[in-house]
Amino acid sequence: MSLRAKRGSPRPRLGAEELATRARNISVSEFFLENRHLLGYDAPGKAILTAVKEAVDNAIDACEEAGLLPALRVEIERRGDGVFRIAVEDNGPGIVDRQIAKIFGKLLYGSKFHKLGQSRGQQGLGISAAGMYGQLTTGQPMRILTRTSTRRPARELVLSIDTAHNRPKVHREGAIDWAIKHGTRVEFELEGRYQRGQHSVEEYLRLTALANPHVRIELEDPDGNQIVYPRVVRKLPPAPRAMKPHPHGIELGRLQAMLGATTRRTLATFLQHQLSRVGAKTAADVLATTGPRLRPESDPHALTARDVADLLRALGQAHVSAPDPQSVVPIGQSALLRALRREVDAQAFFATTRRPAVYRGNPFVVEIALAWGPGRGRPRAGRTPMGGADSPATVLRFANRVPLLFSASGCAITKAMVEVDWRTYGLSQPSGALPLGPLVVLVHVASSWVPFTSESKEAIAPYSEILHEIKLALQHCGRQLAARIAAAKRRQRDLDQLHAIERYVPHVALALQQLLDLSDAERDRTVADLETILLATRGEPAHAHDSMLGENRAHA
Ligand SMILES: Nc1ncnc2c1ncn2[C@@H]1O[C@H](COP(=O)(O)OP(=O)(O)OP(=O)(O)O)[C@@H](O)[C@H]1O
Ligand SMILES: [Mg+2]
16 A cells, blocks of 8 residues: 555645535534434434433423323334334323424424423424434334314324425325314334333333322333323422523523513613513612613613623622522422332431522522332332442432433432532442432422433533532431431440340340359349349330330331
């Protein structure tokens, strides 16, 4: 081989004009087709779960928004080697004709991105991306059935995505007989592997049911098994109130964009109407602390970059009340405890829900429930097992009631778990790792906008405000846990001492009997006297011996 071939051909010199001919628009579908790992389609074992998750999250969101108790059916059918047909059906409000094709056949089209209210979906990507992945791996289009009321027939649409232009390509459309009053059914085929156990559809649905006790889900798995996740409460969670950005932490670019787009004529009315928790007085106070260029009657469209920076600083320092607690809806302490008790067999449970806080102008709330100590029941199949003394704690992560099953290490929740010093609470913890011991921690972050680390929405970005709140919640339960662990250790020490008394006193008495030539009755009396003296020196009444040992035997 010549030296020239080894080094590769020399680069030709190209001018800017020639280079410019290479640049062209990239459709968002083309982008995500190439970068499907960003959407969660990076492994066959994950693809089915990701697709089911997108459809299920949408179904629950739609039902809740329409004020309907969600009842879902998920069907997964094996179609061929490594090919599955997924169908997800809901009893939601249905979708109006003019929206159907765009929702399923166009990436970045949705109703939640701009709304600033808490929901499972936020990006307008999930369901069309699932269909696109199916189309890519099997060549098959999506089929959608939807019905909005009994007064109108159901609609059927078969469509695929024209990825070069990111627009729907409808193959078939029309009215169809469908014996439901309202709802939507999404069907598509995709390549994947159906797995059980960890990271399975079943795990995701079980944990979804755990965080959403008002939802009923039926699953038909590829082997025809029917699994029902029943509804536990018949009440919908309260509807989160849509919220304008909170003045604390709002970013410069966002404020600039809002000022540019506002229909308000004065800065004072802009502040009052487009930010939350700002009334006339706060607006006046804020504008009193900015430079003289910014006045209540200034035109919000005429601000320079420096003015916006000035305004941002004044907003950050303003005394503004915390975000409206109704803008984010936690699961709630008692519902969380009930849910965790159903999921984990443990000795002690603790829970806490923090008050709403703000990151980047978005309200969020953190809540946690913690289960500790192996329970006394038999481990139930398909539930979260309690680890042993040397195993790392199990962490169940949720964002807006959606279980997060992947990318744990990059998630704010895991980071907070690792950064809390659990040794202060009586657990052992290798440095930079999760605590060890029989511990299951459920962490839920609810927000009007969850900052996910990627479009697949698998992990929460570790913003310092979010990390701080999670750590405070963990520490709160940690302190309760510490008291419980200390009590358990004291109890164990007492039992060990009582066992020692029970084990050695009869031997001492026998030795005394031989040495002092005691009768059996005298020996027994000596045993009783010795035990009474030993217990009295430990500050225990004599009957404590029997009751504690008795209890211990019962445990054994
Ligand atoms: N089952 C359904 N019933 C009614 N409307 C639906 C249903 N599924 C989807 N939609 C509508 O379609 C839109 C797009 O759904 P998609 O999953 O693509 O995005 P999203 O849920 O808004 O955000 P994300 O990408 O985070 O999931 C939703 O915003 C919702 O308005
Ligand atoms: Mg969605």
